[in-house]
Amino acid sequence: MVTETLNTTLNSILMLVLTLAIPAILAVGAKMLNDYIKVKAQSSKSEYLQTMFAHIGDTIEDVVNHTSQTYVRALKESDSFDLKEQKNALLMSKDAALNMLNDEAVKLIETTHGDLNKWIETQIESVIADQAISFGLPVIKE
Numbered sequence: 037m038v039t040e041t042l043n044t045t046l047n048s049i050l051m052l053v054l055t056l057a058i059p060a061i062l063a064v065g066a067k068m069l070n071d072y073i074k075v076k077a078q079s080s081k082s083e084y085l086q087t088m089f090a091h092i093g094d095t096i097e098d099v100v101n102h103t104s105q106t107y108v109r110a111l112k113e114s115d116s117f118d119l120k121e122q123k124n125a126l127l128m129s130k131d132a133a134l135n136m137l138n139d140e141a142v143k144l145i146e147t148t149h150g151d152l153n154k155w156i157e158t159q160i161e162s163v164i165a166d167q168a169i170s171f172g173l174p175v176i177k178e
Contacts, residue, residue: 085148088140088144091141092159093159095133095137096129096133096159096163097163099129099132099133100163100167102132103125103128103132104167107124107125107128108125126160126161130153133156134152134156
């Protein structure tokens, strides 16, 4: 009889402990899972942004190289690459870049940097400056 009462008491205590502990354990587990999901989502978003901007940068570099090879080179060879032609080359590169960017890239740039046209021009100017430096030429800004 004492053992039966002891067993009943121990079972009651065990049920009470489990009843209190299980929700707490589940709450902690849910919080940890939620935190993990947030970290993974942020990491994925960061990787996505890095990949997208890398592709956008490659596109801008490609259009600058194309403009350089098809337009600028001939003007330089004929000594007629003046300020007017430099502005024209910039406009050609900007138009080409804008035509190559999809809606998703345009929205991304506008969301993160604001003025799409100004950002594209700045990136093109940066690529041109990098090219000038790599060829040992002076970087001239208007």
